Amino acid sequence: MPKAIVMDEQPGKPGKVYWPLKSITVPLPTPGPNEVVVRILCAALNHRDLFARQKLYRGAAGNIPILADGCGIVVSAGSSDNEKKWQGKRVLIAPARGWNADLRGPEREFAILGGTKQYPDGTCQEFICVPSSQVLACPPHLSDAEAAAIPLAALTAWRATMVKAVVSSGQRVLVTGIGGGVALFALQFAVAAGAEVWVTSGSAEKVARAVELGAKGGVSYKEKDWAQKLLKHTSKGGKSGLFDAVIDGAGGDVITAAVVLLRTGGIVASYGMTVGPKVVFPMPAVMKNIEMRGSTMGSLAELADAVRYISSKRIVPVVDSVHSLPNIEDAFDVMKVGRNFGKIVVRVQQESAKI
Template identity: 35%
Template sequence: MKALIIADNNQLEFVDKEIPIPKDHEVLIKINAVALNHRDQFIREGKYPGISVGTILGSDASGTVLETGKNVDSVWKSKEVLINPNVNWGENSKVQSSNYHILGTPSDGLFCEYVTIDAQKIAEKPAHLSLENAAALPLGGMTAFRALFHHGRCQKGENILISGVGGGVAQFAFQFALAKGANVYVTSSDETKRTKSTELGAKGAFNYKDSNWVKEAKSKSGGFDLAIDSAAGEGINDLIKLMNPAGRIVFYGATQGKTQNLDVHRMFWNQITLQGSTMANDDEFKEMLAYVRKNRIEPIIDSVRPFNEIITAFDKMKAGDQFGKLVISLLSN
């Protein structure tokens, strides 16, 4: 089978591997489609911990079960499924274990034609989603779900701000909050992404590079009850200024680095919560899929291309040009 690995000097390389054989508790899946996440590009750039040469990349995929191990219910055979990319979350639902990681580094991932996976890590594909749309869902969807609902406690009618709306997790947080009935606002430095967001239901869209964007956002919204952020850095202080009393800021990344001069005085006086979040536990993966089914949410897809063109998708992610998920189809393979 064909697989995409991280090779020497952080180069991407296609290799041929044997089709794996499922163990007693596993299933063999024919991969139908995969999707990129920013972590895949970070691995390519050598910016991610635990990188091991020869590892198959990829955390998001949809597929069809071809074989079941002898301890797996044969009802799964021929079903179209999604894969939970968690490895070793652990017993504490509140936080991942010390040896937790995600498929695609250091464990082999899903950018390949066939994979074996523990049967407890699969879930039936939501019927309203295409195979390509479904592949875009797992990692970004579960990260957004935990940030928005577990930590953020998003409620109908609240004012919610989603920063960096072009990214995959931000996209899902945006869609999930809209489905909840929140008043959703977004930020992006890209005019096209701001326009698309308002077309999809955002109450307002702000360019965080404008010097007066905080004043504009405060004036238009009246303040925010919840902000979902992936950048951190000095931008956290802008979010603090925008929060209503007892507001919550949840961040799931720090692409802009540390916040050097955190506005702690405004935080304690207004009783603002600043909460870190990452991925989601295995139960939340199932809850996220149920939420997607109930609300018939469809991931926003930037583009779909064949497996042999996957490196061009990495290049597009590096440039930051995408709005929505970059999906790779293996259906013709």
């Protein structure tokens, strides 16, 4: 029987527990009329998967396959042509349900795959059955691991960068915490759009790697007055070095920094608050007409836009490491200590494995 990785729920307070993982067996799914069954080749981690194990994620629950990102091959399909066309194709699985195309937000109750009660299925298993409307063709220039890195992080970065911050050619943009999966896609999208991109990181080595990917440079968010230091870098030759937008997943002092860095009416697109669940919005930000725009993942239509952009610009997602299924704990350990530069991927099975 096919294998699935689930969390083993343990008693304890949120933040004080770390639910162990266990491997279970599940029946091989059969597709309904509008469904396809995907043999998962690679799955990828997001920060939410770590929060879920710590019981810090809404609806986190045991005995449900974990992870939201997956790439695989369609091995069986429902009866109509719409489903049959996917047979044998390498696909990405949409990481959420309930949000089709509305620019403002989900049309129905929004649920993300992987380890929660809201949608009791996930990609860290050998086979998954999903509606055929929820798969997208894999960009052919990518390996399985690179493709599996796309869904949740690229969608989040796409909406924050291209939809909410409306980044375009010639703009100056800051992407904070560049080591993260979302931040790296934001950098790649903004660079591909022709923007001048700067970054922050806790590590000088990560800034250097971001420069190799097209960033102009960066500073450490651990330094006091990092925003003033960054502005010195961008304001050479008497020219104003102000920014048009900040793409942020950290929170903390981001708005205080934005007051220093942004032009009047500049935009902060906030897709996360790793540092803590609140930010202060001080009066100088109001006086400067700064707009803070919350951004959560995105619609299925936006995912399709992001995947098309990745294909047309031949963007290669940054994969930090690929771990085998039996070594999945190593994958979580990399994320726990924040050592990663890019996405952490799990190889679920080889394409040639027998059903």
